[in-house]
Amino acid sequence: xxxxxxxxxxxxxxxxxxxxxxxxxxxxxxxxxxxxxxxxxxxxxxxxxxxxxxxxxxxxxxxxxxxxxxxxxxxxxxxxxxxxxxxxxxxxxxxxxxxxxxxxxxxxxxxxxxxxxxxxxxxxxxxxxxxxxxxxxxxxxxxxxxxxxxxxxxxxxxxxxxxxxxxxxxxxxxxxxxxxxxxxxxxxxxxxxxxxxxxxxxxxxxxxxxxxxxxxxxxxxxxxxxxxxxxxxxxxxxxxxxxxxxxxxxxxxxxxxxxxxxxxxxxxxxxxxxxxxxxxxxxxxxxxxxxxxxxxxxxxxxxxxxxxxxxxxxxxxxxxxxxxxxxxxxxxxxxxxxxxxxxxxxxxxxxxxxxxxxxxxxxxxxxxxxxxxxxxxxxxxxxxxxxxxxxxxxxxxxxxxxxxxxxxxxxxxxxxxxxxxxxxxxxxxxxxxxxxxxxxxxxxxxxxxxxxxxxxxxxxxxxxxxxxxxxxxxxxxxxxxxxxxxxxxxxxxxxxxxxxxxxxxxxxxxxxxxxxxxxxxxxxxxxxxxxxxxxxxxxxxxxxxxxxxxxxxxxxxxxxxxxxxxxxxxxxx
Amino acid sequence: xxxxxxxxxxxxxxxxxxxxxxxxxxxxxxxxxxxxxxxxxxxxxxxxxxxxxxxxxxxxxxxxxxxxxxxxxxxxxxxxxxxxxxxxxxxxxxxxxxxxxxxxxxxxxxxxxxxxxxxxxxxxxxxxxxxxxxxxxxxxxxxxxxxxxxxxxxxxxxxxxxxxx
Numbered sequence: 001x002x003x004x005x006x007x008x009x010x011x012x013x014x015x016x017x018x019x020x021x022x023x024x025x026x027x028x029x030x031x032x033x034x035x036x037x038x039x040x041x042x043x044x045x046x047x048x049x050x051x052x053x054x055x056x057x058x059x060x061x062x063x064x065x066x067x068x069x070x071x072x073x074x075x076x077x078x079x080x081x082x083x084x085x086x087x088x089x090x091x092x093x094x095x096x097x098x099x100x101x102x103x104x105x106x107x108x109x110x111x112x113x114x115x116x117x118x119x120x121x122x123x124x125x126x127x128x129x130x131x132x133x134x135x136x137x138x139x140x141x142x143x144x145x146x147x148x149x150x151x152x153x154x155x156x157x158x159x160x161x162x163x164x165x166x167x168x169x170x171x172x173x174x175x176x177x178x179x180x181x182x183x184x185x186x187x188x189x190x191x192x193x194x195x196x197x198x199x200x201x202x203x204x205x206x207x208x209x210x211x212x213x214x215x216x217x218x219x220x221x222x223x224x225x226x227x228x229x230x231x232x233x234x235x236x237x238x239x240x241x242x243x244x245x246x247x248x249x250x251x252x253x254x255x256x257x258x259x260x261x262x263x264x265x266x267x268x269x270x271x272x273x274x275x276x277x278x279x280x281x282x283x284x285x286x287x288x289x290x291x292x293x294x295x296x297x298x299x300x301x302x303x304x305x306x307x308x309x310x311x312x313x314x315x316x317x318x319x320x321x322x323x324x325x326x327x328x329x330x331x332x333x334x335x336x337x338x339x340x341x342x343x344x345x346x347x348x349x350x351x352x353x354x355x356x357x358x359x360x361x362x363x364x365x366x367x368x369x370x371x372x373x374x375x376x377x378x379x380x381x382x383x384x385x386x387x388x389x390x391x392x393x394x395x396x397x398x399x400x401x402x403x404x405x406x407x408x409x410x411x412x413x414x415x416x417x418x419x420x421x422x423x424x425x426x427x428x429x430x431x432x433x434x435x436x437x438x439x440x441x442x443x444x445x446x447x448x449x450x451x452x453x454x455x456x457x458x459x460x461x462x463x464x465x466x467x468x469x470x471x472x473x474x475x476x477x478x479x480x481x482x483x484x485x486x487x488x489x490x491x492x493x494x495x496x497x498x499x500x501x502x503x504x505x506x507x508x509x510x511x512x513x514x515x516x517x518x519x520x521x522x523x524x525x526x527x528x529x530x531x532x533x534x535x536x537x538x539x540x541x542x543x544x545x546x547x548x549x550x551x552x553x554x555x556x557x558x559x560x561x562x563x564x565x566x567x568x569x570x571x572x573x
Numbered sequence: 574x575x576x577x578x579x580x581x582x583x584x585x586x587x588x589x590x591x592x593x594x595x596x597x598x599x600x601x602x603x604x605x606x607x608x609x610x611x612x613x614x615x616x617x618x619x620x621x622x623x624x625x626x627x628x629x630x631x632x633x634x635x636x637x638x639x640x641x642x643x644x645x646x647x648x649x650x651x652x653x654x655x656x657x658x659x660x661x662x663x664x665x666x667x668x669x670x671x672x673x674x675x676x677x678x679x680x681x682x683x684x685x686x687x688x689x690x691x692x693x694x695x696x697x698x699x700x701x702x703x704x705x706x707x708x709x710x711x712x713x714x715x716x717x718x719x720x721x722x723x724x725x726x727x728x729x730x731x732x733x734x735x736x737x738x
Binding site: 118119126127129130132147179181303304305307308309 | 646
C-alpha cells in the first residue's frame with residue numbers, strides 16, 4: 001500500500017532507531033511536524049535558534065555515539081544550520097539534517113524561503129541531496145544514515161521538497177543500501193600495520209600522537225591497553241583529549257599551539273611518531289618543515305585523504321582506530337622507554353604547566369575545582385582562552401567525554417552542545433565551560449535547557465574580553481584592543497589599551513539573566529565562593545546553574561606557539 | 574608542476590558537476606579543462622579532467638575525488654596509453670585573399686577541416702590532441718590579427734593497442 005512522504009519520513013526515523021529529533025518548524029516542514037505530533041516514540045526537542053539546534057544535535061551525537069538528527073525548514077531555517085554543518089564536518093560528527101524545501105515546480109523561482117541549501121553546503125557536508133522523486137525518499141534517508149555513521153563520520157543533508165512530503169509512494173524502508181561510489185574502509189592492511197608496529201618497536205624515542213579518531217571510534221579502552229602494554233609515552237591533540245586517561249603514567253599532555261612544553265619537545269625530539277586518528281592540523285604541527293624533524297612518522301587514519309596531506313608520512317595505515325588498535329594490542333610487547341620518559345618529564349619540570357596563584361581566582365584554579373567536584377562528568381567547552389585552559393588543566397578519566405569545537409573553532413558551540421549532551425545522557429552530569437563572549441552567541445538555548453529538563457552547569461569565565469583575540473593583540477599588536485572589549489561603549493576612547501577605573505559596567509548581569517529563566521545564578525570571585533558554588537550546583541538537580549567566574553581581565557594562555565612557527569619555539573612567559 | 578589527466582566515473586545526477594568543479598575551486602587546485610558526458614550506462618557520466626599540479630597535490634586530488642559519494646571510480650590517465658582528442662573551432666577574421674590561402678594551407682598541414690567560409694573569414698574545425706591544438710592556435714595568433722577560438726576540452730579513453738595523446 002502506498003503512503004505519503006511525510007508518513008514514510010516518520011517510519012524511516014523509527015526504523016533507524018531515532019529517539020530524539022532536534023527540530024524547528026516552518027512552512028516547508030509543517031507536514032513532517034504534524035506527522036511527528038501523532039506519535040510518541042520520538043522525542044521532539046524545540047530549540048530557540050537553528051544554530052543552537054544543530055550544535056545541540058552535535059553534542060547529543062558526541063555524548064551518545066548515535067547520529068544527531070536535525071529537522072529545519074527551508075530558507076533561513078536551512079541557512080541557520082550551515083555553521084553547525086561545517087563544524088560537524090570538521091570534527092567528524094555524524095548528523096542527519098533534514099531541510100524542508102519549496103515544492104519542486106517552484107525551485108529556481110526565488111520562491112518564498114527558497115535557498116539552494118544543497119549547493120551552499122556542498123563543501124561542508126559528507127553528502128547532500130535534494131529528493132526529486134517520491135519513490136527515492138526511503139532509499140535516500142537510509143543512505144543518509146549509512147553515510148553519516150560509517151567510515152569517517154560526518155553530516156549529511158537531505159533536502160525534501162514539500163510536494164514530495166505530500167505525495168504518495170512506496171511504503172518500504174530499505175534495510176540496507178548499496179552505494180557504488182561509497183566504500184568506507186573497514187578492514188586494515190595487516191602487512192602495513194605490522195610494518196608500522198615494527199617501526200615503533202625499533203624506536204629509541206617513540207611517541208604516540210593520539211587524535212580525535214580514537215574517541216570517535218570509542219577505542220579508548222583498547223588504546224589504554226596498548227599504551228600500557230607497550231609503555232610508550234602519549235601526547236594528544238585537542239580532539240584527542242580523553243583518548244587516554246590523563247592520570248595514565250604514559251600520558252604527557254596535549255601538544256600543539258597551546259600544548260605542554262614537554263609534549264611539544266617530545267614531538268620535536270622523538271625518532272618515531274606513531275599517530276592515530278589525527279589530521280595534522282596546523283595548530284598541531286606549526287611550521288611543517290620543523291614538525292617532528294627527527295622522526296619517522298606512522299599515520300593510522302580511516303580517511304585515505306587525511307594521510308600524507310599535511311605531513312608526508314613514512315608508513316601510512318588506512319584503518320579505523322579501533323580495528324588497528326585491536327591488532328596492535330595483540331602484538332604489543334613492553335619497550336624500554338624509561339630514559340626517554342625521564343627526559344620528557346625533565347622537560348616538564350623545566351617548564352611545567354602552571355598559572356599564577358597569587359591574585360584571586362585563576363583559570364587553572366577553576367579547572368582544578370571542576371576536576372575535584374565533577375569526576376566523570378561530560379564536559380563541553382566553547383571556543384577561546386577558556387577552551388585552551390580546559391584542554392590544559394582538565395583531568396579526564398579513560399573514555400571521559402570532552403566535547404569541543406576543534407576544527408572550525410565555532411564560538412557559540414559550547415552551551416548548546418552541553419544541552420544536547422544532557423538531552424542524550426540525562427543521567428550524567430554535564431558541565432559547560434565557556435567564555436563571556438562565546439556564551440552570548442547562543443545563550444538563548446537556556447530556554448531549551450529549561451523546557452527539556454536538561455539542566456547543565458555553566459561555568460562562564462568572564463574576563464570582559466574576547467580573550468583569545470585580545471591575547472594576540474596584547475602580544476603581537478601593541479595592545480591595540482580593536483573590538484575585543486565587551487564593555488566597550490560608543491563613548492569609550494577609540495585608542496583604549498586596557499581596562500581602567502572609568503570602564504562601563506558589564507552587560508548582561510549573568511546572575512540576573514539566569515534567574516530570569518528560573519535557573520540558579522552565582523557569581524564567584526575567589527576559591528571559597530567557587531567551592532560553595534560547585535556544591536550548590538551539584539545539589540541543584542532541577543534547573544541549570546550558571547556560575548560566573550570573575551577572572552583577571554588580561555590573563556593569557558601560555559605556553560603558546562605563534563601561528564606558523566616551529567613547535568619547539570614556544571613562548572613560555 | 575605538470576599536466577595530468579584523470580578519467581572520472583560519476584553518478585549522472587544533478588549537482589555532481591558542481592561538486593566536482595567546486596572541489597577544484599574550493600581547494601585551489603589548478604583545473605585546466607573538464608569535459609563531461611554520459612556513458613553507455615545512462616546513470617553514469619564520465620569526466621575527463623586535466624589539472625596542473627605537483628605530485629603531492631595530485632595524489633590529494635585523486636583521494637579527495639575518491640572520497641566523494643557521487644564518484645564511482647577515479648582513473649589516472651597520466652602515464653597510461655590513451656587516445657585523447659579535443660574539439661576546437663578557430664575562426665580567422667578580416668582575411669585578405671592571401672590570408673585565406675594561407676589558412677587553407679595551414680588546414681592542410683594540420684589535417685583539419687574548413688567548416689565554413691565567408692567573404693573575409695574562414696572557420697576551421699579541428700579534432701586534434703590538446704598539444705596540437707595549442708600549436709595551431711599559436712600559429713594562427715602569430716599570422717593573423719583577429720581570431721576567435723572555442724575549445725571543448727580534452728576527452729580521453731584508454732587504448733586498445735595503439736595510443737595517441
